[in-house]
Amino acid sequence: MKLAWWKILSVFIILYVIIVGLLVPLKQGITAVTPSSLNAGTSVDLKIIGYNTKFNSDSKIRVWLKQDDEHALESNKIAVSNETEITASFSIPHDLPFDTKVKDFTLVVDNAIEGTTVLPNAIYITKNDTIKGDFVNAKIENLTKANAITFPFRNILAETIRNTYFHVPLWFAMFALFFTALINSVKFLRTNDLQYEYKAAGYTYTGLIFGILGLITGAIWAKHTWGAYWSWDVKQNMAAISVLIYLAYFVLKNSFEDREKAARLSGVYNIFAFMAMIPLLFVIPRMTDSLHPGNGGNPALGSQDLDKTMRMVFYPAVIGFILLGFWLSEIKFRYEILKAKVLEDLE
Amino acid sequence: MVQQLFWLLKKEFTLEWRQKYSLGGIFLYVGSTIFIIYTSFIKIQPNIWNILFWIIALFTSVNAVAKSFVQESGYRQLYYYQTVNPVLLLLAKMIYNTILLLLINVLSFSLLSIVAGNPVKDYGLFSVAILLGSIGFSFAFTFVSSIASKANNSATLMAILSFPIVIPIIMTLVKIAASALRLLQDTSVWKDIAILFGINLILGTLAIILFPYIWKE
Known part of the structure; x- marks a missing residue:
């Protein structure tokens, strides 16, 4: 059995994220x-x-x-x-x-x-200016420093701040998976080795699932903080469009009888789609105002949003979800390769 | 090489000229679409006019470009495959489609202006938008049509593969055109133009790099 330390690591990290992320209380x-x-x-x-x-x-x-x-x-x-x-x-x-x-x-x-x-x-x-000079300044001093381990309390966000550990890492993981798929598609076109195509499809498949989960977690979060599941926010729209692009990838892949032909064309489209996704996710949202943090005057992942306690969960969550994504993709493409082999033997 | 490109371009024009009915069909498509829009709206507000114009441009462009790789027979494709450089072939088709789309968009602009009024204030900016839009649509659709033409249900595939890809182009175009219509005071319109130019450049480069792999099929 191959050593799969990173798979075990991903399980532990995800468990840690779920337990700590959901159980640590909020600051008052x-x-x-x-x-x-x-x-x-x-x-x-x-x-x-x-x-x-x-x-x-x-x-x-x-x-x-x-x-x-x-x-x-x-x-x-x-x-x-x-x-x-x-x-x-x-x-x-x-x-x-x-x-x-x-x-x-x-x-x-x-x-x-x-x-x-x-x-x-x-x-x-x-203000009421009738009487002058009765203001007595009170100095705010000797404030108590709390020592408990807590997540920050933010108005409106309240307990939903915990979604930071699931919604945001899902997008990070999606992007990592699509990028790996891109590398595999390039490798396939250079070597013509079908196994890279299976890998690319596997990574894209998991990436797409993560993207859809990211949309769902985002929509639920939006319902509780912005008031509606879909707020015509530019990032929501762009994310939905990138999901559409990758759904089209699978339609394309399955519309050919010939496996080689399907592999080559979908490989080409995968590269094209990834490059088309970059302006969708990184250029257009910066041109327009968004309700998301980091846009239109909203703070981004700065010290205000992520305090030390949150970072201790957020960064592991990103790594954990990326590793989990790679693991899921591996299962998917190994299954597909085996299936193709069995079908070949049957013929 | 330039000679070969020139020859391929000339071939595209000759081909189009010989099949005048297909060119006429697209013009008729533009005409009837605009007439339907006119009869349903009659008086069109400038912001609606802007969006409608680009939607018309999108659909007519898809229809005009979709036939790029299907109109010639398999035997002739084989002949090209053996004689010409695939990059030049794609380049010729892209240039030809850009010219075609420019023509179509100018036509739809004038038709829409005749029936529904012309709210454009800054013609220079609007021309830039039409030019960059035609280039972008031509690059994206020509490349996608080369993929879609390999499948049986190429019309559906053409739409689902290309529409999500051109959404950034459409969005920037609407924004630039809105400045040209004086719908919004945008001081950073040059930034939008630069972005659109960048997107076109990326799409064009990618298409040229990736096309030889498709052409092998």
Whole structure:
């Protein structure tokens, strides 16, 4: 038996990704604050709804409304209703140090046990200039650093952030498989050895399955974050078109009786299709705005999206899915080669 | 070599001239398509006009180019196979098809302008779009038709193989033409033209590299 360490490795990596990716909890976050707009010079009780938080009356909780890096207001009284709900009282001064009429404030909640949570653009305060100089700046300091292993909490994304370990690596793996198929098609045309053609077809087949899975996981994710399965997003469209190109490859491959002829023509088309796919996936999406991260002002795979904990799952997931793809393709083309041999013997 | 290319080009034109009915058929196809569109829309908004024009261009181009490799008999193909360089043969067909598509697109543009109005503001840019579009369609369709012609149901195969490939071309064309129609103020239209030029270049180069492998069949 040939040593297949990478197959075993792929199983372990995928298991690791599924277990860690699905079980590690999210960092605590804030999902809602009411009311969301205030007038200066009033006293208010802000109801703060948390996610994954463990508020209790013993924990030392501090709440700020942050205007910018220098200016903030601190809450004067905090009441804990239950684990995920607190009420923070503020008395908003008349005079606030900003120039516009309305300004957005970031809510900062610090819990001495669990760490700090931030909700940007949480509160809009409308200015009231009748009394001057009653603003008292509260410094945000001594923030707690949480030590638990968690994935970041992002508004809207929430738990769906875990899909990063499945949706994105599927596309990476698809591209790796199509590229390997391309190399095998080139080899076939150079050597005329049919085994390369079987390999190319096997890699394309698995790549196509990964592509379709990538579309499905993306559509489900889109439903939960963008509100619809299909949002006419340029990357969704382009991915669907590349799937169409490769479906056409299989139609072409099966429309010839003669195996040699089918092999040669589909090999040529495979190279052509791969090159045609490059503008689809890498040029056109950069020309247009997209809802995807990295386009139209949305952040890409930067430090904001992937923190250290996520990287520890994401990179192995990419490698794991690529290895799994190679394994599946190998099974597929070995089966096809055997089948062809048996059919030849029968004839 | 240039002489051979010239000879092959001349052959394509002679062939077309001898089969005037097929050329006439394509022109009629353009005419009836535009008339159907006119009767269904009557008044066409500029943005719809833009998209319709390129859809018409797409379908007439497919029909015009699809016959490239099927109109000549197998015996004559064998004769070419033994006498001429396949790259030159493909090049001749590509050049011929580009000229044909230019003619067809200019015709459909004038017909559409007559019946549905002409919203084009920047003729220079629009001509560039038509030129690059004709080249791109000609390269992609000529090559795909050489693959599809080997199969029995070549018409279906032609459509499913070539449509996904030309989608990037169509999308850039619509964008460039939209600038020419002043539908959008685009300062980076030259970038789009460069992209389209790049796509055409890639398709043309690939077709020339890969064609000898198809021709062997």
